[in-house]
Amino acid sequence: MSQTIPVPATLARPSGLLRDIGTVAGRAIRGLPRDPEAFFPPLIVAAFFYAVNIGTLQVLAGDSVQGDYKAFQLPSAVIFAVTGISRAGSLVMDIQQGYFDRLLLTPVRRIALLLGLLAADLVQTMLLTIPVIGVALAIGVRFETGVIGILVFVLMASLWAISFSGFIYAIALKTGSPTAVGQSFILFFPFAFLTTSSVPESVMTGWLAAVVPWNPLTYLFEGFRSLVTGGWEARPLLVGFTAIAGTAVVSMSVCLAALRGRVKRG
Amino acid sequence: MITARQLVRRFGDHEAVAGVDLDVAAGEIYGFLGPNGAGKTTTVRMLCTLLSITSGQATVAGCDVATEPGQVRLRIGVALQEASLDPKQSGRELLHLHARLYGLSKSAATRRVTELEQLVDIGDALDRRIGGYSGGMRRRLDLAASLLHEPTILFLDEPTTGLDPVSRAAVWDEVRRLNTEFGMTIFLTTQYLEEADELAHRVGIINGGRIVAEGTPTDLKRSVGADVVVATVSGDTAAACSALRHLDGVSSVEQHGDEITIAVDNGPALLSPVAVALSEQNVTVIGLTLRTPTLDDVFLDVTGNRMKATDA
Numbered sequence: 001m002s003q004t005i006p007v008p009a010t011l012a013r014p015s016g017l018l019r020d021i022g023t024v025a026g027r028a029i030r031g032l033p034r035d036p037e038a039f040f041p042p043l044i045v046a047a048f049f050y051a052v053n054i055g056t057l058q059v060l061a062g063d064s065v066q067g068d069y070k071a072f073q074l075p076s077a078v079i080f081a082v083t084g085i086s087r088a089g090s091l092v093m094d095i096q097q098g099y100f101d102r103l104l105l106t107p108v109r110r111i112a113l114l115l116g117l118l119a120a121d122l123v124q125t126m127l128l129t130i131p132v133i134g135v136a137l138a139i140g141v142r143f144e145t146g147v148i149g150i151l152v153f154v155l156m157a158s159l160w161a162i163s164f165s166g167f168i169y170a171i172a173l174k175t176g177s178p179t180a181v182g183q184s185f186i187l188f189f190p191f192a193f194l195t196t197s198s199v200p201e202s203v204m205t206g207w208l209a210a211v212v213p214w215n216p217l218t219y220l221f222e223g224f225r226s227l228v229t230g231g232w233e234a235r236p237l238l239v240g241f242t243a244i245a246g247t248a249v250v251s252m253s254v255c256l257a258a259l260r261g262r263v264k265r266g
Numbered sequence: 267m268i269t270a271r272q273l274v275r276r277f278g279d280h281e282a283v284a285g286v287d288l289d290v291a292a293g294e295i296y297g298f299l300g301p302n303g304a305g306k307t308t309t310v311r312m313l314c315t316l317l318s319i320t321s322g323q324a325t326v327a328g329c330d331v332a333t334e335p336g337q338v339r340l341r342i343g344v345a346l347q348e349a350s351l352d353p354k355q356s357g358r359e360l361l362h363l364h365a366r367l368y369g370l371s372k373s374a375a376t377r378r379v380t381e382l383e384q385l386v387d388i389g390d391a392l393d394r395r396i397g398g399y400s401g402g403m404r405r406r407l408d409l410a411a412s413l414l415h416e417p418t419i420l421f422l423d424e425p426t427t428g429l430d431p432v433s434r435a436a437v438w439d440e441v442r443r444l445n446t447e448f449g450m451t452i453f454l455t456t457q458y459l460e461e462a463d464e465l466a467h468r469v470g471i472i473n474g475g476r477i478v479a480e481g482t483p484t485d486l487k488r489s490v491g492a493d494v495v496v497a498t499v500s501g502d503t504a505a506a507c508s509a510l511r512h513l514d515g516v517s518s519v520e521q522h523g524d525e526i527t528i529a530v531d532n533g534p535a536l537l538s539p540v541a542v543a544l545s546e547q548n549v550t551v552i553g554l555t556l557r558t559p560t561l562d563d564v565f566l567d568v569t570g571n572r573m574k575a576t577d578a
Contacts, residue, residue, distance in 0.1 A: 011378070012340040012415035013369035023366040027355070034354050098350025101316055102411070105346075106367040107339045264318055 012107060020109045024116020028087050029123055038089070039128070046081035046132050050074075057198055065200055067229035074136045075224035076197040078157045079217065081132050082125040084188050086165035087117040088172040088181050095176040095262075110263050114169060114255065118162045125161040129154045144231040152237070153227050159244050160220055164191070166251025173258035196221050216243035267292045267419055267451045268313065273322040275308050282308040284475035285322070290453060290468075295445050297466025297483075298455040299561065301573050305475040306455040307347060310423050313453070314344050327418050340368075343417035347424045349404035353397030357386065357407050360396065361414060368415040375414075382410040385440065402433035409440065419451045420444065426461060434461075441465055459561040459573060471565055478568040483561060490559040490567050491517040493533025495540050497526045501549030509543045520566050524552075527566055529559065 015023075032039065050073055058069040065072040094100040103113060133150060143149045168184045175181075194208065195217040204212060212218050223240020226233045268290035275283040283305045290296040300306050311317035313326055315335035324331040327341035351360060358379065365375030386392060388403050396404065405425065412420065422441065426434040442465065444450045456462050462469045463483045471479040471486075479486055499506060503521055510519045510528055515536050517529040530536045533556045544551050565573045 010341050010416050010418055011368070011370055011374060012417070014336065014340065015367070015369040019369075020367070023363065027352075027359075027363055030359070031354055094352065097353070098346060098348050099352045101346060102350045103367070104316060105314060105339060105342075105344045106364060107336055107369065108367045 014107055017109055017112060020112035021116045021119055024108070024112050025119035025123075026116075028090065028117050028120030031087075031090060032120070032124060035090070038085070039124070042081045042085055042128055043131060046077045046128075047135065049080050050077035050132070050135070053077075053198055060199075066225070068141065070136065070139055071141045071228045072200075072225065073198075074133070074141055074228060075221050076192075077136070078129055078132050078153075078224070079160070079192060079197065079220075081128045082157050082161035083164050083192065084168060084185050085125050085128060085161055086121050086168050087124075088165065088168040088184075089178065091117060091169065091172045092176060092178045092181050095172070096178070100262075104263065110259060111256075114259055117169070118165070121162050121165055122158050125158040126154055129157045141228065143228055145227045149227040149232070153224060156220070156223060156227075156240060156244070159241075160217075160247070163244050163248035163251055164188075166248065166255040170251070170254040170258040173255070173262045176262075191215060191217050216247045219243035267294070267328075268296070268324075268326050268453060270309075270313070270324040271322055273309065273312060273324055274320045275305075275312055275317065276320045281475055283312070286472070286475070286477055288324075288470065288477075290451060292451055293445070293449045295441065295452045295454060295465055295467050297462035297469040298453065298472060299457070299459065299462040299466075299469050299565075299573075300455075300472035301457060304472045306457075306472055307423055308475075309472070310344075310421055310453070310455055314342060314421055315339060340415075341418045342421060343412035343415070343419070344421045345405070345408045345412045345423065345425055347427065349401070349408035351396045351399075351404055351408060351411075354395060356395055357388065357392040357399070357403075360407065361411060364411045365414050370415060378414050378416075382413060385413070386410045401428055402430065405429060405433065405437065409437070413444070416448075417450070419453065422452060422454045424455055424457065426456070426458065438465055457573065459565075463561055469561065471561070471568065473565070473569045479564055486561060486564045487559040490563045491529030492531050492558075493529075493536075494557055494559045494563050495528040495530055495533060495537060496553075496555045496557070497528065497540065497544060497551060498524055498553035499526060499544060499549040499551055500524055502547060503549065506544050506547040506549045509547050510540060513539050513543060518567060520570065522566060522570075522572050527563060529563070529567070533557075 053073050053076065054070055167187055168181060171184050172181050194211045195215040196212065201212055219239045220243050222236045226236035230236065268288055270286050270288035273283055273286040274281065286309055298306050308317065312319050313324055313331060315331055315338050319332055326338045329337040329341065331338055361379045361382065362375055365378060370378065383392060386406050388406065391399065391403060396407065426437050429437065441452060445452055454465060466483060468481060469483055469486060470477045503524065503526060507519045507521050507526060510516060510526065515531045517531065520527045528540060537556055541551065541554060562573055
């Protein structure tokens with residue numbers, strides 16, 4: 001035994017939360033180009049629904065929408081592109097391969113393991129929103145709020161995406177199962193279709209009209225559409241951002257509980 | 267450097283670790299030896315803060331594992347049983363990422379990665395994705411990642427399981443070097459008897475979640491006897507064991523299947539009496555071997571079973 005040998009001092013130091021978030025986000029963002037399947041399918045889905053909905057519903061919608069139906073459909077296309085986009089699949093792989101444990105062995109703050117991924121998601125969803133808006137501009141859609149309005153639109157879409165992804169991260173952390181994460185798109189259906197994604201609330205009847213006001217996306221669409229066709233209006237934007245915040249409070253609460261469970265379980 | 271008092275971990279009704287006491291001194295290589303499912307990995311995961319403790323107390327580098335987990339993490343390096351690495355990163359990216367997570371400055375990180383390149387010893391592959399690495403390359407990279415911040419204590423959970431003999435010898439050399447050159451305290455779990463025998467200053471043998479024997483490899487082996495006679499027989503082995511126990515100079519007799527292990531004070535002198543005793547009990551002697559005790563004999567002595575490594 002070599003008890004007389006001096007014990008070395010370790011080089012490790014606690015980092016700040018922002019540095020931890022940046023480190024985790026940096027890894028996730030570097031992984032984006034290596035994971036093209038997480039980028040192109042959502043764009044294809046968005047473009048498909050945009051084209052099909054315009055083709056099938058433009059005439060039916062008639063005068064019920066304010067302005068051009070292509071502009072009315074743009075928020076739906078963006079929501080299809082960004083909702084459910086997250087690094088939860090990578091997180092599950094980390095859990096399954098044991099790399100998540102490797103990260104937990106470092107002094108990184110546990111919350112940074114989640115916030116870093118959300119920061120990367122913010123970047124990815126912004127990158128996904130831009131080409132969809134580009135297509136809309138190319139086919140003649142014009143933003144009443146100009147370039148600043150486009151930037152607010154992108155921000156709003158990305159914030160919605162990460163607020164929704166809290167549910168998917170919760171599933172990933174709770175189950176550690178790629179299948180469960182893969183099936184989580186089912187959550188998206190009630191959000192995406194029980195709302196004003198295709199036609200305005202004024203032409204809905206029956207149970208659908210009763211359900212729509214309970215869907216946060218209804219208010220988000222209101223905010224989006226005000227930026228495209230309505231000009232700068234405070235109320236729709238406020239309502240839209242409140243809907244995002246409300247969704248985030250619920251999703252992140254579930255997600256943080258799942259993170260605590262995962263970390264405690266080990 | 268590592269202490270544990272009545273450490274317990276339960277998973278539902280199953281008690282994986284059932285009251286482990288440990289005292290590992292600074293600069294020591296402590297071998298934690300036991301078969302699969304004995305509780306080695308569960309104990310390590312508790313000491314490394316990856317798993318909560320059901321009851322008991324443990325300190326690592328002077329910090330309480332349950333109440334100061336962050337302080338423990340700053341002081342330890344861990345290479346887990348499976349080299350758990352992100353296959354989509356390159357080796358160099360992974361090392362830099364971990365250096366940042368351990369709070370190293372950019373210059374310190376670059377210096378440490380350069381220093382550890384020699385240990386990893388995978389040449390240009392360090393800049394390729396980990397997904398294409400062999401098992402040995404992954405293990406070396408995993409070890410390098412655990413050493414980036416120059417930890418005070420290194421936990422190695424079955425570091426050579428699945429490695430070829432050459433890679434295993436390389437890991438052994440590195441463990442010895444880290445201990446002798448840097449005075450690093452090393453807690454090594456293994457299911458390989460020769461690994462514990464070769465590397466550890468002291469060995470704790472765990473079985474069924476409890477430490478059943480502890481000491482230096484030499485002392486543990488000496489506790490069995492000076493020599494061991496192993497007889498492989500067929501026939502009435504119970505009667506043969508009974509007869510052997512009555513021989514002068516026999517310390518203990520253990521039967522495991524068709525193998526009888528006889529711990530004796532003077533092996534050469536007792537070889538003939540053992541053969542005669544077996545012959546008198548009408549058992550057929552298939553083999554008779556005289557050798558010095560191994561840690562497996564110690565395990566057999568304290569548990570009544572041979573250790574079985576899953577992969578040798």
